[in-house]
Amino acid sequence: MIVAERKPIKEILAMVADFKKILLVGCKGCVTVCNAGGTKEVGILASALKIARKKEGNPIEIDEMTLERQCDPEYIDQLEEPLKNNNYDAVLSMACSVGPQFIARRYDNILVYPTLNTCFMGGALEHGVWAEFCQGCGNCIIHHFGGLCPIARCSKSLMNGPCGGSAGGKCEVSPDIDCVWHLIYDRMKQLGKLDQLREIFPIKDWSTSRDGGPRKIVREDLKK
Amino acid sequence: MPDFEPKIILFYCQFCPDKGINSACASNISMPSNFRKIRIPCTGTVDILHLMHALEAGADGVFVLACKEGDCHNETGNIKAQKRITYVRKLMEDIGLEPERVGIYYFNSSQGPSLKNITQEILEKISELGPSPLGLSEAA
Incomplete structure (x- = not known):
């Protein structure tokens, strides 16, 4: 799985400093498994941001949502209604870096911010400990x-x-x-x-790695 | 701050701490009225979100009363609670809220009389910090 960890809370607070209403979107994929960006982590981050802003006398409204995955367009489509019906200043993604990029790619009129640092492809050595296994x-x-x-x-x-x-x-x-x-x-x-x-x-031969530029896999048997 | 009456949320385990509270009551030591007690199956069930939501709702202090180390009926519930308290305290520190507003105490059934010392210590600590800066202590 892709292993990620939450950005420092101060960095996230700086991102939303000028916003009054945001949508915080988690992902039920890898980042739920590595306890970085699932429903629970969305709740914790939303609560921390609200506490910090309420303390400053500058409250922020945060709607929470967790998508099945943020790396598939059909799930990103589920943001259409909430974005249409609410006047969000920005969307904060709690997925790996793919998630916010997919949201930005699909919706060109909303600011998108990452709240996680995507770290590596790895696995859990024990509960709460992850290590890199693949590059x-x-x-x-x-x-x-x-x-x-x-x-x-x-x-x-x-x-x-x-x-x-x-x-x-x-x-x-x-x-x-x-x-x-x-x-x-x-x-x-x-x-x-x-x-x-x-x-x-x-x-x-490193041409299959990043040396060949951004990579893409095309499966003609699956492609529409 | 003579008029300040802290609103405290206290999660306590149904095993040792519950028996300790009952034994304190038998000795005419009661929990102060500004403590909102929440009896839970094990302190291992106290989630970070429970602690955060209590603070967000304006509680002046959020504390956990756990079985002593080695006494947890589920073996490690109290250790898990301690780790979650540490996590929340760090988070509070990062956002500029006093981490001392969150804490854990260990208490067993034979310590009934010491309940007074624990509640007193919590009240003194929170009174010293003053009302939650979230300014919603009435809602807690």
Whole structure:
């Protein structure tokens, strides 16, 4: 999933400083799962903003809504009625960065603001802890490394063994980061595939990654 | 501020704190009338939104009375409540509202008489802070 976290409340307060009425829109997709932008987080942010503004003697009206997803046009269409029937100064999105962009793309007459920082593609290590597992390079090669990704999980994205900074299974960047090459070695040893690591991995073709500019996938079998 | 009578919302667990409150009552120690008590199944059910909405409605203070560590009937309800209180306090700090308006106390069934000390401490703390700047304490 895409993992995100809420922007600092002061940054969001500065965004809405001149507004009297806004629509705060959550997303039931990834950001609900990572507790950043679901219905509950929309409620908490709305409450915090209202408290802050009421305290300043400058109350703000906030309507709350959570869409099934903000990365599909059919759900973004559901904002049409509320936007038509209310005189909102702006829409604040609690989705990953795709959400506010989809809203801005669909409605050209309303200001749109992001309230989350989109951080990475990852998973939950435990409740409340998420880590990066994929960098979206567009050409998955993890099967060469015991199912672990040296691109997303090695600080230097090395593909032919660890650097000199690996010590005690930890990365030199931070003791909180596991050295993925240590994990790859342990796993390949357990699988009896250490020999595979002797093969030099060729220079990766990064054209499928961001080096080729913004990416797009077209499925003719699905396209209308 | 002699006329200020703080409006306090108090969430309390139906297990140890409830028994403690009953035992305090048996000793003629009653909860001050400006405490609005909300009995809940476990302090682990107190959500961040409950605390925020109480503050938003103009409560001068929002507190949780939880079982002591290790006594929670659901094992970690009181620990979860503590973490949520910490979250709300940080949020309050970020938006410039006194974080001391939110807090947690631990209380068990054998501590009935100490209820007076807890309510007194809360009242003193909130009286010192003054009315909620949201200015709606009548609505709480």
